[in-house]
Amino acid sequence: MTVDGTDYTDDVEPRTLLVHHLREALGLTGTNVGCDTSNCGACTVHVDGQSVKSCTMLAIQADGREVLTIQGLADTWDGEGSLHPLQQAFHEAHALQCGYCTPGMIMASLDLLAENPDPSDDEVRHGLEGNLCRCTGYQNIVKAVRAAAVQIRQGSTKSQEVPA
Amino acid sequence: MIPASFDYVAPTSVDEVVSTLAEHGDDAKVLAGGHSLLPLMKLRFAVPAMVVDIGRVEELRGVRDAGDHLAIGAGTTHHEIVHDPLVRQHCGLLAEATSMVGDAQVRHRGTIGGATAHGDSAGDLPAVVSALEGTFVAQGPGGRREIAAADFFQGYLETALAADEVLVEVRIPKHDGWGFAYEKFNRVAQAWAIVGVAALVRRENGSVAEARIGLTNMGAVPVRATASEEALAGADRTEDAIRAACQHAADGTSPPADLSAQPDYRQHLARVLSARAVARATG
Ligand SMILES: Cc1cc2nc3c(=O)[nH]c(=O)nc-3n(C[C@H](O)[C@H](O)[C@H](O)COP(=O)(O)OP(=O)(O)OC[C@H]3O[C@@H](n4cnc5c(N)ncnc54)[C@H](O)[C@@H]3O)c2cc1C
Ligand code: FES
Ligand code: FES
Numbered sequence: 001m002t003v004d005g006t007d008y009t010d011d012v013e014p015r016t017l018l019v020h021h022l023r024e025a026l027g028l029t030g031t032n033v034g035c036d037t038s039n040c041g042a043c044t045v046h047v048d049g050q051s052v053k054s055c056t057m058l059a060i061q062a063d064g065r066e067v068l069t070i071q072g073l074a075d076t077w078d079g080e081g082s083l084h085p086l087q088q089a090f091h092e093a094h095a096l097q098c099g100y101c102t103p104g105m106i107m108a109s110l111d112l113l114a115e116n117p118d119p120s121d122d123e124v125r126h127g128l129e130g131n132l133c134r135c136t137g138y139q140n141i142v143k144a145v146r147a148a149a150v151q152i153r154q155g156s157t158k159s160q161e162v163p164a
Numbered sequence: 165m166i167p168a169s170f171d172y173v174a175p176t177s178v179d180e181v182v183s184t185l186a187e188h189g190d191d192a193k194v195l196a197g198g199h200s201l202l203p204l205m206k207l208r209f210a211v212p213a214m215v216v217d218i219g220r221v222e223e224l225r226g227v228r229d230a231g232d233h234l235a236i237g238a239g240t241t242h243h244e245i246v247h248d249p250l251v252r253q254h255c256g257l258l259a260e261a262t263s264m265v266g267d268a269q270v271r272h273r274g275t276i277g278g279a280t281a282h283g284d285s286a287g288d289l290p291a292v293v294s295a296l297e298g299t300f301v302a303q304g305p306g307g308r309r310e311i312a313a314a315d316f317f318q319g320y321l322e323t324a325l326a327a328d329e330v331l332v333e334v335r336i337p338k339h340d341g342w343g344f345a346y347e348k349f350n351r352v353a354q355a356w357a358i359v360g361v362a363a364l365v366r367r368e369n370g371s372v373a374e375a376r377i378g379l380t381n382m383g384a385v386p387v388r389a390t391a392s393e394e395a396l397a398g399a400d401r402t403e404d405a406i407r408a409a410c411q412h413a414a415d416g417t418s419p420p421a422d423l424s425a426q427p428d429y430r431q432h433l434a435r436v437l438s439a440r441a442v443a444r445a446t447g
Contacts, residue, residue: 013169014169014170014171014172014215015166015167015168015169015170015205016166017166020166036165036206037165037203037206038199038202038203038270039354041267041269044269050243050272051268051269051272052269052272052273053269053270053273056198056199056202056203056273057198057202057273058172058198058202058217060172060174060217061198061217061219063174108268108269111268112268126353127268129267129268129353129354130266130267130268130269130270130354131267
């Protein structure tokens with residue numbers, strides 16, 4: 001499988017979960033395990049461009065597929081080392097406290113914005129219903145996603161006013 | 165949590181799936197989206213010796229226009245169904261209800277075949293397919309057979325599928341011109357329905373000609389609210405008439421008791437939600 005643009009060839013036991021393969025075999029610990037029961041979304045990565053909970057998928061099911069984790073996200077943007085607008089906006093809008101949910105929250109938001117480039121507050125809340133945050137109360141996450149949406153639409157990483 | 169060890173195959177044709185199932189009998193389990201099976205395997209409630217992944221069988225995927233019905237491949241994901249133009253045009257109820265299943269990540273992996281073959285009457289799709297009077301197509305060593313929705317669901321987590329059969333297709337009759345609504349009641353986002361109601365209404369000359377109501381999580385199998393359906397046939401499209409008919413929505417049901425609700429509360433919900441769903445479907 002390809003992970004964050006790098007090809008990997010490994011033998012895996014069929015029962016290995018994708019998230020364990022990423023973290024333990026490939027050392028990509030940016031993706032977190034929260035609930036381990038497909039509820040919290042902390043383990044969200046993209047497989048062939050769609051958000052999935054990697055604690056509820058076997059590594060072998062991703063054989064031959066393209067996986068994108070939070071660690072490869074910035075490289076998909078301008079290739080010059082800048083953060084992806086979602087990462088930048090989460091930082092600027094104070095959309096994290098402990099940060100545990102953040103990798104999954106950002107990967108789920110990326111999918112949300114691919115489907116709906118200009119979501120309302122309600123649409124962001126609804127679109128992220130598969131991701132739980134125990135710290136922030138979600139308010140700033142919604143702001144960050146909407147701010148990133150503006151930047152992505154403009155194709156720029158420059159800082160932007162948070163929409164009211 | 166890690167599943168117990170198992171052997172794994174990922175065939176690319178239905179014939180190979182069937183021959184693998186025939187060879188391994190009860191030891192084998194079909195894996196589709198894995199969003200019901202993998203959690204059970206992680207808890208070691210399910211310990212199959214052989215997992216047959218159907219995720220690479222292309223012929224099980226996609227929606228086809230088959231004249232009077234849509235033929236939906238069992239491996240078609242919830243996400244694909246929600247966005248499919250044919251489903252939206254001819255079977256809007258299925259698109260609406262599927263958009264309320266789980267969350268975006270769940271809908272990217274879960275399939276219509278898995279959500280029905282699992283036979284969980286708390287899932288949204290069994291009641292929806294019942295209301296739409298769909299037909300399931302299964303393939304086993306002896307070939308293909310068709311099973312009407314009314315005969316498919318046999319008990320809690322039990323369906324008419326034999327261990328050596330794979331569900332290949334769900335056929336949904338086109339419901340052009342029918343009004344529809346799915347009302348799902350739950351306490352928090354992303355949660356399963358405490359009760360769900362799927363309503364379909366065909367209108368004629370300003371009144372209700374025919375109505376169908378499927379109930380989620382009101383028994384071991386999806387239930388049809390037949391008493392209300394009968395009361396609605398020929399009824400006026402008024403709020404009073406709909407509410408009176410839906411007073412019978414829970415007649416004859418024996419819903420489960422769990423942390424979320426007791427049976428009498430579920431029956432109350434079934435009556436209220438049926439009235440809401442039918443009112444919306446009547447438009
Ligand atoms: C967090 C979360 C929330 C969810 N919320 C909801 C919800 O709100 N509403 C809802 O309805 N569902 C919900 N689900 C369940 C979801 O819809 C599942 O995807 C679905 O029930 C099972 O589909 P699957 O493709 O993942 O099947 P799998 O998990 O792969 O399989 C389920 C069962 O069906 C069998 N099976 C699968 N495909 C076939 C086939 N073609 N032929 C024969 N047997 C087959 C398997 O052997 C297994 O026994 C939720 C799941 C999760 C993890
Ligand atoms: S760890 Fe995968 S959803 Fe919580
Ligand atoms: S920032 Fe702590 S869980 Fe979201």
